[in-house]
Amino acid sequence: MPAKIFDYPAICKTVLSLDQKIRFAGVINERGRLVAGGMKENVEPLESEKDDEMIFMELALRVKMRKEFDKQLGRVNFALASRERALAISFLVNDDILYVVSEPDADYGVLPKKILQIINA
Template structure:
């Protein structure tokens, strides 16, 4: 069975259009490397480029660890972390991860649903 082919650049661009509070939309591969997308233009990053690398690698590891429970609990639809300075949402796309970072006051009830609609369209 072959995996569906996604246009990661188009997905990231579409996610950024959902809400101006979205700071970052990127696709991270299973090794924790950014393969598409990135920071919204004219937005100051919260962390350094080196910190980004560490965040992406940690995210990839976390996603792999979550897969250990897919048989018992079912597939993960999305994961979300609410922090003081950011809201982070991750969605699995094949073996890669769509990682979205938004302002902390974003609507976390609606934002993941809109992201999933884009991924699954």
């Protein structure tokens, strides 16, 4: 069955408008490159552009590693990292990754479910 076609820029724009605490919504390809989306306007980045590249490559590798256990545990719905300065959530979209970063006090019980609804719409 062919993969579903997603409008990545539209998804990122919708996610960014979902909650005022969301700072970043971008799609990262399997090689760790940003292919759509980015930082919300008027938001100061927490890291440099060079650090972004490293974060994206590490994320792509982590997602690949997680796929090794899909047969035993099922597909990952989302992965969440709660850090002191940010909440980072990743979602698999076809072979790409929707990466969302919000303020650390965002509602991590609700936000991933809302984003999954956008992806699955």
